Amino acid sequence: MATETVILEGHIIDSLILAKVLDTILQRSGTFTINEMHVGATREDASSARIAVHADSSPRLAAILHAIQPHGAVVEHAVDCIVEPAPKDGVLPDSFYATSHLRTQIRLNRQWLDVEAIEMDLAVHVTLDPPAARAVPMAEVKAGDLIVTGRTGVRVFPLERPKERDAFAFMAADVSSERPHHAMIADVARRMWLIRDHRQKTRASGEAACGPGPGTKVLFVGGPAIIHAGGREALSWLIESGFIHVLFCGNALAAHDMEASLFGTSLGYGLRAGCAVPHGHEHHLRTINRVRNAGSLKHAVESGLIRDGVIASCVRRNVDMVLAGSIRDDGPLPDVITDTAEAQTAMRAALPGVGLALLVATTLHAIATGNCLPAKVPTVCVDINPAVPTKLSDRGSFQSIGLVMDAASFLRQLAQALGAP
Amino acid sequence: MSRFLVCPPDHFGIQYEINPWMRLSNEVDKDASQAQWRTLARVLEQDAGAKLERMTPVPGLPDLVFTANAGVVHNGTAVVSRFRHRERRGEEEHFARWFRKHGYRVIFLDEGCYFEGAGDVLGFPDAWFGGYRQRSDVKAHRVLSDVYGKEILPLELVTSRFYHLDTCFCPLGNGELLYYPAAFDTYAQATIADRVDKRRRLVVPHAEAARFACNAVCIGRHVVLPSGCPETTAMLKDRGYTPHPLDLDQFLKSGGSAKCLTLALD
Numbered sequence: 272m273a274t275e276t277v278i279l280e281g282h283i284i285d286s287l288i289l290a291k292v293l294d295t296i297l298q299r300s301g302t303f304t305i306n307e308m309h310v311g312a313t314r315e316d317a318s319s320a321r322i323a324v325h326a327d328s329s330p331r332l333a334a335i336l337h338a339i340q341p342h343g344a345v346v347e348h349a350v351d352c353i354v355e356p357a358p359k360d361g362v363l364p365d366s367f368y369a370t371s372h373l374r375t376q377i378r379l380n381r382q383w384l385d386v387e388a389i390e391m392d393l394a395v396h397v398t399l400d401p402p403a404a405r406a407v408p409m410a411e412v413k414a415g416d417l418i419v420t421g422r423t424g425v426r427v428f429p430l431e432r433p434k435e436r437d438a439f440a441f442m443a444a445d446v447s448s449e450r451p452h453h454a455m456i457a458d459v460a461r462r463m464w465l466i467r468d469h470r471q472k473t474r475a476s477g478e479a480a481c482g483p484g485p486g487t488k489v490l491f492v493g494g495p496a497i498i499h500a501g502g503r504e505a506l507s508w509l510i511e512s513g514f515i516h517v518l519f520c521g522n523a524l525a526a527h528d529m530e531a532s533l534f535g536t537s538l539g540y541g542l543r544a545g546c547a548v549p550h551g552h553e554h555h556l557r558t559i560n561r562v563r564n565a566g567s568l569k570h571a572v573e574s575g576l577i578r579d580g581v582i583a584s585c586v587r588r589n590v591d592m593v594l595a596g597s598i599r600d601d602g603p604l605p606d607v608i609t610d611t612a613e614a615q616t617a618m619r620a621a622l623p624g625v626g627l628a629l630l631v632a633t634t635l636h637a638i639a640t641g642n643c644l645p646a647k648v649p650t651v652c653v654d655i656n657p658a659v660p661t662k663l664s665d666r667g668s669f670q671s672i673g674l675v676m677d678a679a680s681f682l683r684q685l686a687q688a689l690g691a692p
Numbered sequence: 693m694s695r696f697l698v699c700p701p702d703h704f705g706i707q708y709e710i711n712p713w714m715r716l717s718n719e720v721d722k723d724a725s726q727a728q729w730r731t732l733a734r735v736l737e738q739d740a741g742a743k744l745e746r747m748t749p750v751p752g753l754p755d756l757v758f759t760a761n762a763g764v765v766h767n768g769t770a771v772v773s774r775f776r777h778r779e780r781r782g783e784e785e786h787f788a789r790w791f792r793k794h795g796y797r798v799i800f801l802d803e804g805c806y807f808e809g810a811g812d813v814l815g816f817p818d819a820w821f822g823g824y825r826q827r828s829d830v831k832a833h834r835v836l837s838d839v840y841g842k843e844i845l846p847l848e849l850v851t852s853r854f855y856h857l858d859t860c861f862c863p864l865g866n867g868e869l870l871y872y873p874a875a876f877d878t879y880a881q882a883t884i885a886d887r888v889d890k891r892r893r894l895v896v897p898h899a900e901a902a903r904f905a906c907n908a909v910c911i912g913r914h915v916v917l918p919s920g921c922p923e924t925t926a927m928l929k930d931r932g933y934t935p936h937p938l939d940l941d942q943f944l945k946s947g948g949s950a951k952c953l954t955l956a957l958d
Contacts, residue, residue, distance in 0.1 A: 281834040285886065286845040287879040288830070314819070314843045317834065343830040343846070 272325055274376075274428070276306070277344040278566030280319040284310065289320055292339045301335045313501045321347070336522040352377040352424030354397050354417040361410050367394045368419040370406050371427055372646045372667065377404045378424040388619070390643045391667050395419040410612050453553015453684065459629070459651055460688035463489055463514045463664040466626045470516070486648070488516040492640045493581075494678075496655075497502055498537045502631075502679035503528060503580055505686040506523065514689060517591045517621050518581075520633070522559075522600040522607045528581040530558040559602035567605050568592070580610035595636065604645070615648055617645055627651075630671070632678035634659050641668035642673035653681045694742045694911045695744050697765075697790070697955040701729045701757045702749040706945060710777040713947035725942035729757070732916065732953060735936050740877050740914035745957065747790050753783050758948045760858060760954040762787035763809045766840050770796040773809040796920035799839055807832035810955055811856035813844065816863050819887055820844045823857025845887070853902070858951045862906045864915065868892045868931060870908065870924065872901035894931070900924050904940075907949035918949045 283289040296303045307321040322344070326332035336346060355364040372391040379402050385459075386395050387405040395452045396407040399419045406418070412418065419425060462485065466590025470487040497506060507514050527537045535542055539551025548554075572586040585592050588598035594607040595614035607615040622643060628650040630637035637652055641663050644650060650671035652660040674681065683691075705720045736742040750756055761780070763772040770791040775781045791798050801807050809923060812828040813836065815821050820842050822833035826849045833844040847857065851874070854860040860875035869888045873881050884893070896905045900921040908917035915928050919937035928935045940949045 281830070281837065282843050282845050285843075286847070286883050288846055291848075291877075291879045315837075315841055341830065342848070343834065345831075398753055587717060 272327060272453060273329045274320060274323055274325045274426075275332060275336060276323050276347040276349075276426075277336070277339065277346050278319065278321055278347055279342075281317050281343060282311075282314075283320065283343070284318050288342055289318075292322070292342050292344055294333055294337050295342070296322075296324055299326075299335045301340060304686065346623070349378055350424050352381055352395075352397070352419045353421050355420045357412045357414055357416045357418050359414050359668070361412060361416075363394050363409055363412055364420050366417050366420045366509065368422060368425055369393070370395060372644060374428040374645070374647065375406075376426050376428075377419055378426075378526075379404070380685065383426070388623075389645050390619070392642060405682040408612075408615065411616075416549075421432065452674060452681075455651075455672070455674055456681065456684050456688055459627070460685060462627045463685075464690060467513055469626075484626075487624040488626060489514060490517040490519065490622070490625045490628040490640070491515045492628065492630045492636050493518040493524050494520070494636065495527045495538075497678045497682065498524065498527040498531060498542075498581075499540070500632070500677055500679035501542065502682040503531055503542075505679070505682035505691065506581050507579065507584045508686050508691045509682070509689065510581065510588055510590055512689065512691075513588065515590060515629075517593075517594060518585055519593050519595070519618060519621075519636055520596065521636060522596055522603040524633075524634070525582050525594055525604055525607075526555045526559055526602065529562060529571070530555045530578050532577045532580045532583065533558050533561065556601055559604055562604050563602065565605075568594075591621045593621055597638070615639070615643070629653070630663070634662065637663055638666050638668075641666060641671065644668065647668045653678060693747060694740075695745060695957040696742055696909075697745045697747060697759045697762060697957055698733065698953060699759050700749055700883050701725045701746045703754055704749075704757045704943075705754045705947075707754050708777075708779045710779055711855050711911055711947040713944065714751055715945075718945050720942050721947055724728075726932050728938070728940050729953070730944055731939055732940065732950060733948050735916055735938060736909065736911070736954070739788045740909075740911040741809070742911050745780050746793070747786070750786055753780075753786070755946065755948075756783050756786060757943075758946075758952040759787075760813075760952045761809045761811045761856075762955050763791065764836060765791070765796065765810075765955065765957050766842075768796055769799060769839060771799045771801065771807070771809075771836055774803075774805060774807050774832075776806040776808070782804075801832055801835055805829055805832050805835070807836075808856060811858050811952065812816045814857055814861055814863055815842075815844075816867055818843075821861065821884075822846045823849045823856065823861070825849050825851065826852060826855040845883055847883060848877040849875055849880075851875055856952075858907055858943065859904060859947070860901060860906050862908045862951065864894075864928075864931075864933065865913065867894070868894060870894045870896060870906055870928075872896045872898070872906055874898070875901070894924075894927050896921075896924050904944060904949040907951040909954055910952050917935065918944065932944050 302325045304323040309319045311318045370393045375386040375389055389406050391460050393406040393408050395404050442689050465485045466489055469484050531537050534554040536548050536551045536554050541548045562571045565576055568582055569586050572583045577583050596603050596607045596609040630652045651676045652663050652671045655677050657675045663671050699763045704725055706714055761773055763770045772788045788798055806829045808827040812823040822844045824830040824846050830846045837844045850905050854875035860872040862870040904918050905921035905924040908915050913933050915933045916936045919939045925935045
């Protein structure tokens with residue numbers, strides 16, 4: 272998508288010049304966004320409009336600009352971005368440009384470039400040969416890296432509405448416990464079908480996994496309440512059926528899932544009996560110990576130690592798992608990344624191609640994931656506590672849709688909508 | 693009393709081709725052009741009661757005779773033309789000098805902003821219209837609007853035969869308009885229809901538009917226009933005007949007629 276901003280000034284309304292310019296853009300297969308509009312108060316006063324013109328290619332955009340310039344549309348005077356070298360490893364120049372998670376471009380050598388791997392609260396690292404820009408976390412910056420400073424030569428695009436007319440058509444941090452859940456879950460299920468189909472097609476044709484389309488991966492971010500509340504079977508079924516392709520979680524979800532496999536309990540509670548089991552509080556520790564002995568989650572499953580559940584399904588289906596540790600973890604399990612910066616890097620590496628993110632029954636992992644996701648990724652946050660989706664949107668992930676409901680009920684209904692028995 | 697700037701056709705002729713009317717092979721009859729111009733001046737002064745200011749012709753500038761393209765004059769301020777074709781650019785300094793000498797505040801547009809004077813800006817007291825796309829740039833009208841504090845509605849001219857607004861659009865008295873709609877794009881036609889109601893719009897037939905019926909000078913109830921436009925003449929009479937059809941065919945060879953030969957100074 273190529274974009275250029277034009278200014279149109281004068282008596283552009285009564286003369287129908289504005290209408291003519293907008294019609295010309297559409298007739299030539301472009302689209303537009305009117306970013307600013309000032310209407311003169313009297314007939315003598317001039318009006319003005321600041322219009323972003325979009326086209327699917329640079330030549331088409333050039334043709335549109337060529338067609339509208341005779342009617343007075345002037346390309347906004349744009350200047351290149353300013354870059355400064357990073358003073359030390361892990362330190363940005365003082366006035367670095369802090370990113371949002373919306374699509375962003377910088378102007379370098381008179382060309383607008385997309386900032387790759389955009390996510391919120393990062394800096395923009397520029398390379399000159401070849402010209403490229405990439406969002407970069409503070410900790411990964413090396414001394415001398417060229418970093419964009421100030422706001423000059425930077426432009427941020429508003430979120431495009433998805434073409435589908437479903438729950439995601441108006442992504443706007445909607446959180447409500449009063450809404451009927453089934454319609455929303457049906458929309459989520461539809462997206463998951465779409466992504467699974469698209470994934471199969473792109474794999475068959477060997478296309479890039481993160482090209483255009485609905486995405487090729489569904490990201491699931493979960494907390495241990497899924498296991499406690501009885502959502503384990505439904506989640507395992509979703510993974511086994513090929514609907515989930517990336518899992519982000521902590522030590523606890525994995526530990527209690529495997530505890531259920533080994534002992535039939537979750538944090539010592541019998542999942543079937545529904546009551547505490549004698550010495551059940553030790554079960555998760557014994558589970559962690561046995562898996563540590565196995566050396567890895569993969570080996571624990573492949574050796575037959577762990578036979579069912581979320582982790583076993585992930586291993587069998589080659590789901591990309593990132594387990595991020597926390598200060599209160601027991602063990603932790605092998606494969607849990609205890610360095611948080613390293614965990615963030617691993618999460619980022621798994622994100623290209625994600626076309627839907629489901630954040631279920633977890634606060635910290637949901638917010639951490641929200642921080643890394645571009646705004647264009649449809650995101651659903653499910654929690655029994657409305658504070659969690661609210662907190663997520665307050666932290667900037669305004670595109671997420673909140674669903675206030677029990678995690679297990681959500682997963683069961685979702686699995687049923689996707690054909691689970 | 694209406695005042696007009698005119699320039700006798702001493703050096704008028706076809707020396708280049710910059711519009712579809714001009715043919716180097718279609719020579720101007722010098723005597724005929726002088727006689728036609730003198731008749732025009734007499735009718736304007738004696739019949740229509742206008743006062744004419746005559747500027748001195750300059751050798752090598754054959755189109756200086758078309759003073760409508762000197763610039764736009766309003767409230768003591770003259771915005772001088774910037775011609776699109778280099779063949780006419782030599783006229784700019786002469787027009788500017790005349791304006792300055794006669795006490796006008798003179799304003800020049802930026803280089804590269806083409807604007808061909810009252811040939812492309814016409815209007816009623818409350819609304820001005822600006823022709824663009826053929827000769828003047830739409831951005832020139834934006835500047836003029838700021839200079840004069842006037843609303844100027846740009847109208848796109850779509851055919852090279854009607855290359856200035858005054859070749860196809862002539863405001864009359866009482867808010868009436870003589871015009872040739874096919875010279876404009878549909879947006880401009882809609883704009884005109886929005887500002888001038890239907891019973892005040894006098895549509896000139898194609899054959900008479902091609903004889904430059906719209907290139908007329910209206911002074912009160914007098915309308916000076918080219919001869920050979922019987923329907924237009926009849927329409928004007930019917931509306932209570934006094935038409936003065938004049939033979940100006942020597943000037944039509946250059947793509948001009950009565951209006952192009954005059955510049956309103958008030």
